[in-house]
Amino acid sequence: MSKSNQRKRKPAVTREVVHPVAAAVQALGEVLSFEHPADAVLSRFFREHRALGHRDRGFVAESVYGVLRRLRWLHRLCGAGATPRRLLLAWLARGEGWPMRQFEEVTTDEERGWVERVKGLDLPEGSLAERADLPDWLCERLLATQSEDDLLRLAHSLNRPAPLDLRVNLLKRDRDAVLARLRADGIEAAPCALSPQGVRLAGKPALQRHPLFLEGAFEVQDEGSQLLGFLVQPKRGELVVDFCAGAGGKTLQLGAMMRSTGRLYAFDVAEKRLARLRERMARAGLSNVHPMLIAHETDARLKRLVGKADRVLVDAPCSGLGTLRRNPDLKWRQTPAAIDEMIARQHAILAAAARLVRPGGRLVYATCSLLAAENDAVIDAFLAGNHVFTPLSAEDILRRQAIAVDCGERLRLSPSAHDTDGFFAAVLVRDT
Numbered sequence: 001m002s003k004s005n006q007r008k009r010k011p012a013v014t015r016e017v018v019h020p021v022a023a024a025v026q027a028l029g030e031v032l033s034f035e036h037p038a039d040a041v042l043s044r045f046f047r048e049h050r051a052l053g054h055r056d057r058g059f060v061a062e063s064v065y066g067v068l069r070r071l072r073w074l075h076r077l078c079g080a081g082a083t084p085r086r087l088l089l090a091w092l093a094r095g096e097g098w099p100m101r102q103f104e105e106v107t108t109d110e111e112r113g114w115v116e117r118v119k120g121l122d123l124p125e126g127s128l129a130e131r132a133d134l135p136d137w138l139c140e141r142l143l144a145t146q147s148e149d150d151l152l153r154l155a156h157s158l159n160r161p162a163p164l165d166l167r168v169n170l171l172k173r174d175r176d177a178v179l180a181r182l183r184a185d186g187i188e189a190a191p192c193a194l195s196p197q198g199v200r201l202a203g204k205p206a207l208q209r210h211p212l213f214l215e216g217a218f219e220v221q222d223e224g225s226q227l228l229g230f231l232v233q234p235k236r237g238e239l240v241v242d243f244c245a246g247a248g249g250k251t252l253q254l255g256a257m258m259r260s261t262g263r264l265y266a267f268d269v270a271e272k273r274l275a276r277l278r279e280r281m282a283r284a285g286l287s288n289v290h291p292m293l294i295a296h297e298t299d300a301r302l303k304r305l306v307g308k309a310d311r312v313l314v315d316a317p318c319s320g321l322g323t324l325r326r327n328p329d330l331k332w333r334q335t336p337a338a339i340d341e342m343i344a345r346q347h348a349i350l351a352a353a354a355r356l357v358r359p360g361g362r363l364v365y366a367t368c369s370l371l372a373a374e375n376d377a378v379i380d381a382f383l384a385g386n387h388v389f390t391p392l393s394a395e396d397i398l399r400r401q402a403i404a405v406d407c408g409e410r411l412r413l414s415p416s417a418h419d420t421d422g423f424f425a426a427v428l429v430r431d432t
Contacts, residue, residue, distance in 0.1 A: 068328035157415035162325035224420030238310035248277030297352035318367035322422025375424040
Protein backbone atom coordinates (compact mmCIF):
# COMPACT_ATOMS: atom_id res chain seq x y z
CA MET A 1 0.00 0.00 0.00
CA SER A 2 1.35 3.43 -0.94
CA LYS A 3 2.00 6.10 1.68
CA SER A 4 -0.64 8.36 0.05
CA ASN A 5 -3.30 5.65 0.44
CA GLN A 6 -2.28 5.12 4.03
CA ARG A 7 -2.78 8.80 4.73
CA LYS A 8 -6.23 8.80 3.12
CA ARG A 9 -7.56 5.79 5.01
CA LYS A 10 -9.16 6.70 8.35
CA PRO A 11 -9.51 4.29 11.26
CA ALA A 12 -12.98 2.92 11.90
CA VAL A 13 -14.85 4.83 14.59
CA THR A 14 -17.57 3.36 16.76
CA ARG A 15 -20.32 5.97 16.68
CA GLU A 16 -22.72 4.53 19.21
CA VAL A 17 -22.38 5.38 22.91
CA VAL A 18 -24.10 3.25 25.54
CA HIS A 19 -24.63 5.48 28.56
CA PRO A 20 -26.32 8.91 28.17
CA VAL A 21 -23.74 10.57 30.46
CA ALA A 22 -20.93 9.37 28.19
CA ALA A 23 -22.93 10.56 25.18
CA ALA A 24 -23.43 13.97 26.79
CA VAL A 25 -19.69 14.28 27.48
CA GLN A 26 -18.87 13.47 23.88
CA ALA A 27 -21.49 15.86 22.49
CA LEU A 28 -20.37 18.61 24.85
CA GLY A 29 -16.77 18.21 23.74
CA GLU A 30 -17.84 18.73 20.12
CA VAL A 31 -20.00 21.74 20.98
CA LEU A 32 -17.31 23.46 23.06
CA SER A 33 -15.07 23.86 20.02
CA PHE A 34 -17.58 26.59 19.06
CA GLU A 35 -16.83 26.01 15.38
CA HIS A 36 -20.53 25.53 14.58
CA PRO A 37 -23.87 26.39 16.24
CA ALA A 38 -24.74 24.06 19.11
CA ASP A 39 -28.07 23.00 17.61
CA ALA A 40 -26.36 21.96 14.36
CA VAL A 41 -23.68 20.02 16.25
CA LEU A 42 -26.32 18.19 18.31
CA SER A 43 -28.41 17.39 15.25
CA ARG A 44 -25.39 15.78 13.59
CA PHE A 45 -24.45 13.99 16.82
CA PHE A 46 -27.90 12.42 17.11
CA ARG A 47 -27.82 11.31 13.47
CA GLU A 48 -24.54 9.55 14.21
CA HIS A 49 -25.85 7.95 17.42
CA ARG A 50 -29.19 6.52 16.43
CA ALA A 51 -29.22 4.03 19.31
CA LEU A 52 -29.96 6.87 21.73
CA GLY A 53 -33.64 6.87 22.62
CA HIS A 54 -35.90 9.92 22.87
CA ARG A 55 -35.35 10.31 26.62
CA ASP A 56 -31.57 9.93 26.33
CA ARG A 57 -31.45 12.50 23.55
CA GLY A 58 -33.40 14.87 25.75
CA PHE A 59 -30.91 14.33 28.57
CA VAL A 60 -27.94 14.96 26.27
CA ALA A 61 -29.43 18.15 24.80
CA GLU A 62 -30.58 19.57 28.12
CA SER A 63 -27.22 18.80 29.76
CA VAL A 64 -25.24 20.43 26.95
CA TYR A 65 -27.41 23.55 27.00
CA GLY A 66 -27.26 23.67 30.80
CA VAL A 67 -23.46 23.73 30.67
CA LEU A 68 -23.47 26.40 27.96
CA ARG A 69 -25.79 28.66 29.96
CA ARG A 70 -23.64 28.45 33.11
CA LEU A 71 -20.23 27.92 31.51
CA ARG A 72 -18.45 30.68 33.39
CA TRP A 73 -19.72 29.51 36.77
CA LEU A 74 -18.83 25.91 35.95
CA HIS A 75 -15.31 26.90 34.89
CA ARG A 76 -14.87 28.56 38.28
CA LEU A 77 -16.11 25.42 40.02
CA CYS A 78 -13.82 23.15 38.02
CA GLY A 79 -10.73 25.33 38.09
CA ALA A 80 -7.79 24.33 35.91
CA GLY A 81 -9.24 20.86 35.27
CA ALA A 82 -12.28 22.06 33.32
CA THR A 83 -12.53 19.22 30.80
CA PRO A 84 -15.88 18.54 29.10
CA ARG A 85 -16.40 15.59 31.44
CA ARG A 86 -15.74 17.58 34.60
CA LEU A 87 -17.88 20.48 33.37
CA LEU A 88 -20.75 18.06 32.84
CA LEU A 89 -20.28 16.36 36.22
CA ALA A 90 -20.17 19.77 37.92
CA TRP A 91 -23.39 20.75 36.15
CA LEU A 92 -25.14 17.54 37.19
CA ALA A 93 -23.94 18.01 40.78
CA ARG A 94 -24.63 21.71 41.24
CA GLY A 95 -26.96 22.70 38.39
CA GLU A 96 -29.22 19.63 38.36
CA GLY A 97 -28.70 18.73 42.02
CA TRP A 98 -27.93 15.06 41.49
CA PRO A 99 -27.42 13.19 44.79
CA MET A 100 -24.18 11.24 45.13
CA ARG A 101 -25.90 7.88 44.56
CA GLN A 102 -26.69 8.90 40.95
CA PHE A 103 -22.99 9.27 40.22
CA GLU A 104 -22.10 5.75 41.34
CA GLU A 105 -22.55 3.97 38.01
CA VAL A 106 -21.06 6.75 35.86
CA THR A 107 -17.92 7.79 37.79
CA THR A 108 -14.76 6.34 39.27
CA ASP A 109 -13.95 6.52 42.97
CA GLU A 110 -11.58 9.40 42.27
CA GLU A 111 -14.24 11.29 40.32
CA ARG A 112 -16.81 10.83 43.07
CA GLY A 113 -14.38 12.34 45.54
CA TRP A 114 -13.97 15.31 43.20
CA VAL A 115 -17.77 15.63 42.79
CA GLU A 116 -18.18 15.69 46.58
CA ARG A 117 -15.66 18.52 46.82
CA VAL A 118 -17.48 20.44 44.06
CA LYS A 119 -20.79 19.99 45.86
CA GLY A 120 -19.37 21.60 48.98
CA LEU A 121 -17.42 24.36 47.22
CA ASP A 122 -18.42 27.91 48.23
CA LEU A 123 -17.16 30.32 45.56
CA PRO A 124 -16.50 34.01 46.23
CA GLU A 125 -19.01 36.34 44.58
CA GLY A 126 -16.95 37.13 41.49
CA SER A 127 -17.26 39.95 38.97
CA LEU A 128 -20.56 41.15 37.53
CA ALA A 129 -19.86 39.29 34.27
CA GLU A 130 -19.11 36.10 36.20
CA ARG A 131 -22.32 36.43 38.20
CA ALA A 132 -24.25 37.01 34.98
CA ASP A 133 -22.51 34.16 33.14
CA LEU A 134 -21.59 36.49 30.30
CA PRO A 135 -18.32 37.30 28.56
CA ASP A 136 -16.78 40.55 29.81
CA TRP A 137 -17.31 42.46 26.56
CA LEU A 138 -21.02 41.60 26.41
CA CYS A 139 -21.56 42.51 30.05
CA GLU A 140 -19.94 45.90 29.40
CA ARG A 141 -22.14 46.62 26.38
CA LEU A 142 -25.33 45.69 28.21
CA LEU A 143 -24.31 47.67 31.28
CA ALA A 144 -24.13 50.82 29.15
CA THR A 145 -27.95 50.91 28.93
CA GLN A 146 -29.11 49.43 32.26
CA SER A 147 -28.28 49.14 35.92
CA GLU A 148 -26.35 46.24 37.43
CA ASP A 149 -29.52 44.90 39.07
CA ASP A 150 -31.45 45.03 35.79
CA LEU A 151 -28.59 43.35 33.96
CA LEU A 152 -28.48 40.52 36.51
CA ARG A 153 -32.26 40.03 36.25
CA LEU A 154 -31.95 39.89 32.47
CA ALA A 155 -28.97 37.53 32.58
CA HIS A 156 -30.65 35.16 35.02
CA SER A 157 -33.75 35.03 32.82
CA LEU A 158 -31.57 34.30 29.78
CA ASN A 159 -30.01 31.41 31.69
CA ARG A 160 -33.34 29.61 32.02
CA PRO A 161 -34.69 27.29 29.29
CA ALA A 162 -37.23 28.91 27.00
CA PRO A 163 -40.84 27.69 26.86
CA LEU A 164 -42.22 26.17 23.66
CA ASP A 165 -44.64 28.51 21.89
CA LEU A 166 -46.84 27.80 18.90
CA ARG A 167 -48.53 30.22 16.49
CA VAL A 168 -51.94 29.08 15.33
CA ASN A 169 -52.54 29.33 11.58
CA LEU A 170 -55.96 30.99 11.53
CA LEU A 171 -56.47 29.92 7.92
CA LYS A 172 -56.78 26.36 9.21
CA ARG A 173 -58.02 26.44 12.83
CA ASP A 174 -58.82 28.95 15.54
CA ARG A 175 -56.84 29.00 18.77
CA ASP A 176 -59.58 27.46 20.91
CA ALA A 177 -59.83 24.48 18.56
CA VAL A 178 -56.06 23.95 18.64
CA LEU A 179 -56.00 24.20 22.43
CA ALA A 180 -58.85 21.71 22.76
CA ARG A 181 -57.18 19.18 20.45
CA LEU A 182 -53.78 19.45 22.14
CA ARG A 183 -55.32 19.00 25.58
CA ALA A 184 -57.37 16.04 24.36
CA ASP A 185 -54.08 14.46 23.24
CA GLY A 186 -52.62 14.89 26.71
CA ILE A 187 -50.47 17.94 25.86
CA GLU A 188 -50.64 20.66 28.50
CA ALA A 189 -51.30 23.93 26.63
CA ALA A 190 -52.50 27.45 27.47
CA PRO A 191 -53.11 30.68 25.54
CA CYS A 192 -50.10 32.96 25.36
CA ALA A 193 -50.38 36.06 27.53
CA LEU A 194 -49.65 38.57 24.73
CA SER A 195 -50.16 37.11 21.27
CA PRO A 196 -53.78 36.39 20.23
CA GLN A 197 -52.41 33.68 17.94
CA GLY A 198 -50.10 32.08 20.50
CA VAL A 199 -50.21 28.84 22.46
CA ARG A 200 -47.68 28.02 25.18
CA LEU A 201 -46.90 24.39 25.97
CA ALA A 202 -45.65 22.84 29.19
CA GLY A 203 -42.53 20.84 28.49
CA LYS A 204 -41.18 19.98 25.04
CA PRO A 205 -43.50 17.40 23.47
CA ALA A 206 -42.63 15.98 20.05
CA LEU A 207 -44.93 17.67 17.56
CA GLN A 208 -43.59 16.98 14.06
CA ARG A 209 -45.96 14.06 13.56
CA HIS A 210 -48.94 15.58 15.31
CA PRO A 211 -51.97 15.76 12.97
CA LEU A 212 -52.43 19.50 13.60
CA PHE A 213 -48.83 20.19 12.59
CA LEU A 214 -49.08 18.01 9.49
CA GLU A 215 -52.21 19.83 8.35
CA GLY A 216 -50.52 23.23 8.90
CA ALA A 217 -52.67 24.35 11.83
CA PHE A 218 -49.70 25.65 13.78
CA GLU A 219 -46.01 26.52 13.58
CA VAL A 220 -43.43 26.77 16.33
CA GLN A 221 -42.78 30.49 16.90
CA ASP A 222 -41.81 32.44 20.02
CA GLU A 223 -44.55 34.69 21.34
CA GLY A 224 -42.34 37.76 21.03
CA SER A 225 -41.68 37.01 17.38
CA GLN A 226 -45.43 36.76 16.80
CA LEU A 227 -45.94 40.35 17.96
CA LEU A 228 -43.84 41.60 15.05
CA GLY A 229 -46.59 40.49 12.68
CA PHE A 230 -49.06 42.67 14.56
CA LEU A 231 -46.72 45.65 14.17
CA VAL A 232 -46.61 45.08 10.41
CA GLN A 233 -50.42 44.67 10.51
CA PRO A 234 -50.86 43.57 6.87
CA LYS A 235 -54.26 43.85 5.22
CA ARG A 236 -56.03 41.77 2.63
CA GLY A 237 -54.99 42.54 -0.93
CA GLU A 238 -51.91 44.57 -0.02
CA LEU A 239 -48.39 44.32 -1.43
CA VAL A 240 -46.16 43.30 1.48
CA VAL A 241 -42.41 42.55 1.61
CA ASP A 242 -40.56 40.39 4.13
CA PHE A 243 -37.12 41.69 3.24
CA CYS A 244 -35.07 39.13 5.23
CA ALA A 245 -37.40 36.14 5.21
CA GLY A 246 -35.04 33.35 6.25
CA ALA A 247 -36.94 30.10 6.63
CA GLY A 248 -40.15 32.11 6.73
CA GLY A 249 -41.71 31.92 10.18
CA LYS A 250 -42.84 35.54 10.06
CA THR A 251 -43.64 35.29 6.35
CA LEU A 252 -46.16 32.55 7.08
CA GLN A 253 -47.77 34.65 9.79
CA LEU A 254 -48.06 37.68 7.48
CA GLY A 255 -49.53 35.55 4.71
CA ALA A 256 -52.19 34.14 7.02
CA MET A 257 -53.03 37.62 8.34
CA MET A 258 -53.56 38.66 4.71
CA ARG A 259 -55.92 35.66 4.35
CA SER A 260 -53.73 34.44 1.48
CA THR A 261 -54.68 37.45 -0.68
CA GLY A 262 -52.57 40.20 -2.24
CA ARG A 263 -48.86 39.62 -2.86
CA LEU A 264 -46.29 38.83 -0.20
CA TYR A 265 -42.68 38.83 -1.36
CA ALA A 266 -40.18 36.86 0.71
CA PHE A 267 -36.60 37.87 -0.06
CA ASP A 268 -33.50 36.14 1.20
CA VAL A 269 -29.90 35.56 0.16
CA ALA A 270 -29.88 31.86 1.11
CA GLU A 271 -31.47 29.40 -1.31
CA LYS A 272 -31.69 26.62 1.30
CA ARG A 273 -33.73 28.80 3.64
CA LEU A 274 -36.15 29.73 0.87
CA ALA A 275 -36.49 26.05 -0.06
CA ARG A 276 -37.65 25.36 3.49
CA LEU A 277 -40.11 28.24 3.21
CA ARG A 278 -41.70 26.70 0.10
CA GLU A 279 -42.33 23.46 1.98
CA ARG A 280 -43.90 25.33 4.89
CA MET A 281 -46.06 27.47 2.54
CA ALA A 282 -47.63 24.37 1.06
CA ARG A 283 -48.43 22.95 4.51
CA ALA A 284 -49.85 26.29 5.68
CA GLY A 285 -52.15 26.57 2.64
CA LEU A 286 -50.74 29.90 1.43
CA SER A 287 -50.89 30.91 -2.21
CA ASN A 288 -49.98 34.61 -1.93
CA VAL A 289 -46.29 34.16 -0.95
CA HIS A 290 -43.62 34.71 -3.60
CA PRO A 291 -40.15 33.61 -2.42
CA MET A 292 -37.32 35.36 -4.26
CA LEU A 293 -33.60 34.69 -4.01
CA ILE A 294 -31.53 37.88 -4.09
CA ALA A 295 -27.76 38.28 -4.20
CA HIS A 296 -27.66 41.23 -1.79
CA GLU A 297 -29.82 44.11 -0.53
CA THR A 298 -29.27 46.16 -3.71
CA ASP A 299 -30.11 43.33 -6.14
CA ALA A 300 -31.43 44.77 -9.42
CA ARG A 301 -34.60 42.64 -9.15
CA LEU A 302 -35.76 44.83 -6.29
CA LYS A 303 -36.01 47.93 -8.50
CA ARG A 304 -39.47 47.10 -9.83
CA LEU A 305 -40.87 47.29 -6.28
CA VAL A 306 -39.38 50.68 -5.40
CA GLY A 307 -42.09 52.90 -3.90
CA LYS A 308 -44.83 50.26 -4.26
CA ALA A 309 -44.97 48.24 -1.03
CA ASP A 310 -47.74 48.87 1.49
CA ARG A 311 -45.74 47.20 4.28
CA VAL A 312 -42.09 46.18 4.56
CA LEU A 313 -40.70 44.07 7.39
CA VAL A 314 -36.95 44.13 7.96
CA ASP A 315 -36.20 41.34 10.43
CA ALA A 316 -32.53 42.16 10.16
CA PRO A 317 -29.65 39.72 10.48
CA CYS A 318 -28.29 40.37 13.97
CA SER A 319 -26.24 38.98 16.84
CA GLY A 320 -29.20 36.90 18.03
CA LEU A 321 -28.37 37.68 21.65
CA GLY A 322 -32.06 37.97 22.51
CA THR A 323 -32.38 34.23 21.92
CA LEU A 324 -29.79 33.11 24.48
CA ARG A 325 -32.39 31.00 26.29
CA ARG A 326 -32.57 28.86 23.15
CA ASN A 327 -29.05 29.42 21.80
CA PRO A 328 -26.76 29.90 24.81
CA ASP A 329 -23.66 29.14 22.76
CA LEU A 330 -24.10 32.49 20.98
CA LYS A 331 -22.72 34.45 23.92
CA TRP A 332 -19.49 32.45 23.67
CA ARG A 333 -19.36 32.31 19.85
CA GLN A 334 -20.11 35.95 19.11
CA THR A 335 -17.35 38.57 19.08
CA PRO A 336 -17.40 42.38 19.17
CA ALA A 337 -15.79 42.48 15.72
CA ALA A 338 -18.44 40.21 14.22
CA ILE A 339 -21.22 42.32 15.72
CA ASP A 340 -19.69 45.53 14.38
CA GLU A 341 -19.68 43.97 10.90
CA MET A 342 -23.31 42.98 11.43
CA ILE A 343 -24.25 46.55 12.36
CA ALA A 344 -22.83 47.86 9.08
CA ARG A 345 -25.02 45.34 7.23
CA GLN A 346 -28.08 46.40 9.23
CA HIS A 347 -27.66 50.03 8.16
CA ALA A 348 -27.32 48.98 4.52
CA ILE A 349 -30.27 46.57 4.58
CA LEU A 350 -32.61 49.07 6.25
CA ALA A 351 -31.72 51.76 3.73
CA ALA A 352 -32.37 49.39 0.81
CA ALA A 353 -35.66 48.10 2.21
CA ALA A 354 -36.94 51.60 2.90
CA ARG A 355 -36.81 52.41 -0.82
CA LEU A 356 -39.58 49.87 -1.44
CA VAL A 357 -42.13 51.60 0.82
CA ARG A 358 -44.83 53.63 -0.91
CA PRO A 359 -45.98 57.02 0.41
CA GLY A 360 -48.22 56.27 3.38
CA GLY A 361 -46.71 52.80 3.71
CA ARG A 362 -45.25 51.23 6.83
CA LEU A 363 -41.69 50.09 7.55
CA VAL A 364 -40.90 47.84 10.51
CA TYR A 365 -37.28 47.27 11.57
CA ALA A 366 -36.76 44.41 14.03
CA THR A 367 -33.98 42.37 15.59
CA CYS A 368 -33.66 39.65 18.20
CA SER A 369 -30.78 41.54 19.76
CA LEU A 370 -30.42 43.18 23.17
CA LEU A 371 -27.73 45.63 22.08
CA ALA A 372 -28.55 49.31 21.54
CA ALA A 373 -25.99 49.47 18.74
CA GLU A 374 -28.08 47.04 16.67
CA ASN A 375 -31.38 48.61 17.64
CA ASP A 376 -31.87 52.26 18.62
CA ALA A 377 -28.60 53.39 17.06
CA VAL A 378 -29.56 51.93 13.67
CA ILE A 379 -33.01 53.55 13.74
CA ASP A 380 -31.69 56.90 14.99
CA ALA A 381 -29.11 57.03 12.21
CA PHE A 382 -31.73 56.08 9.61
CA LEU A 383 -34.18 58.76 10.75
CA ALA A 384 -31.45 61.39 10.78
CA GLY A 385 -30.87 60.78 7.07
CA ASN A 386 -34.45 59.97 5.96
CA HIS A 387 -36.81 62.78 6.90
CA VAL A 388 -39.72 61.34 4.91
CA PHE A 389 -40.16 58.67 7.59
CA THR A 390 -41.95 59.33 10.89
CA PRO A 391 -41.97 57.00 13.90
CA LEU A 392 -45.22 55.42 15.07
CA SER A 393 -45.88 54.13 18.57
CA ALA A 394 -45.54 50.34 18.72
CA GLU A 395 -47.50 50.33 21.98
CA ASP A 396 -50.43 52.18 20.37
CA ILE A 397 -50.46 49.90 17.32
CA LEU A 398 -50.63 46.82 19.53
CA ARG A 399 -53.20 48.31 21.91
CA ARG A 400 -55.56 48.98 18.98
CA GLN A 401 -55.38 45.23 18.31
CA ALA A 402 -56.21 44.42 21.96
CA ILE A 403 -52.60 43.55 22.79
CA ALA A 404 -51.56 45.27 26.00
CA VAL A 405 -47.78 45.65 26.23
CA ASP A 406 -46.10 48.44 28.15
CA CYS A 407 -43.32 49.08 25.62
CA GLY A 408 -43.51 52.72 24.52
CA GLU A 409 -42.77 53.95 21.02
CA ARG A 410 -40.27 51.22 20.23
CA LEU A 411 -41.02 47.63 21.12
CA ARG A 412 -38.61 46.08 23.61
CA LEU A 413 -39.31 42.57 24.82
CA SER A 414 -37.16 40.55 27.18
CA PRO A 415 -37.41 37.23 29.02
CA SER A 416 -37.11 39.02 32.36
CA ALA A 417 -40.04 41.40 31.73
CA HIS A 418 -42.24 39.49 29.27
CA ASP A 419 -41.13 35.83 29.34
CA THR A 420 -40.39 36.01 25.60
CA ASP A 421 -37.16 36.07 23.67
CA GLY A 422 -35.48 39.45 23.50
CA PHE A 423 -36.87 41.52 20.63
CA PHE A 424 -36.62 45.09 19.42
CA ALA A 425 -38.83 46.74 16.81
CA ALA A 426 -39.38 50.24 15.50
CA VAL A 427 -42.35 51.18 13.30
CA LEU A 428 -42.05 53.99 10.76
CA VAL A 429 -44.46 55.46 8.23
CA ARG A 430 -43.40 57.11 4.98
CA ASP A 431 -44.95 60.57 4.75
CA THR A 432 -44.37 61.42 1.08
